[in-house]
């Protein structure tokens with residue numbers, strides 16, 4: 001059924017593109033995740049509309065494109081993806097349109113040294129790059145050139161806004177480093193539901209463990225829970241963290257299992273991993289979510 005739907009969507013998209021070339025939106029950028037949408041919004045002036053497919057709190061690993069998403073894709077002239085297979089099947093569809101439309105992946109400028117390899121994910125690459133602010137800063141710097149090519153009439157504004165954002169990200173990185181450095185080395189262990197923090201771990205010198213591996217779509221069993229409980233008790237981990245895109249049930253079970261074995265581990269709070277927080281939270285921007293995560297981690301682990 002899903003395959004039939006995807007096929008129909010592709011056919012609709014194909015004919016739509018052929019017949020409605022003139023109707024594509026020339027003054028807007030289509031993006032996928034809420035994090036990516038906010039980054040692009042910071043780079044371009046108000047006159048350029050940023051259309052975001054996945055709202056705050058939406059898990060990109062499990063996201064299924066809706067018929068209205070395909071309308072947006074059909075109408076778009078400029079599309080930016082996060083990349084490294086984060087967007088799954090939808091990325092395949094969009095990348096297949098490169099040529100008819102201008103398509104760019106935020107992560108396409110990353111060097112092999114910057115990319116973290118992992119057997120657990122498609123093509124062996126971990127897509128959660130936004131967890132390292134310095135890498136985002138690098139990607140923004142590179143993407144600026146493409147956006148200026150796409151919108152030459154907005155060259156000055158894109159350049160000014162992107163440069164200001166690059167400076168802001170530099171300040172953010174220094175700020176989170178100083179917050180995270182408050183945690184003593186032996187307590188720098190972050191346990192979460194899924195493995196979204198490997199870039200974070202490398203950048204800010206933390207160790208990470210998760211229940212599900214690199215994708216929230218991965219199944220986990222009793223063996224995984226037991227292994228994680230053993231690890232938490234063995235390393236005397238003070239707190240574990242739920243995520244805004246994943247149910248907290250599994251980690252609550254891990255907490256209960258630790259308690260049964262006589263070890264108290266706290267729930268350290270919720271981390272914003274693969275999506276921004278809702279409008280009414282401080283994590284409703286990329287900058288806000290990174291700062292909120294640093295404060296939550298530091299607060300839960302330092303004492």
Ligand SMILES: [Zn+2]
Nearest residue numbers: 196214215274
């Ligand atoms: Zn993820």
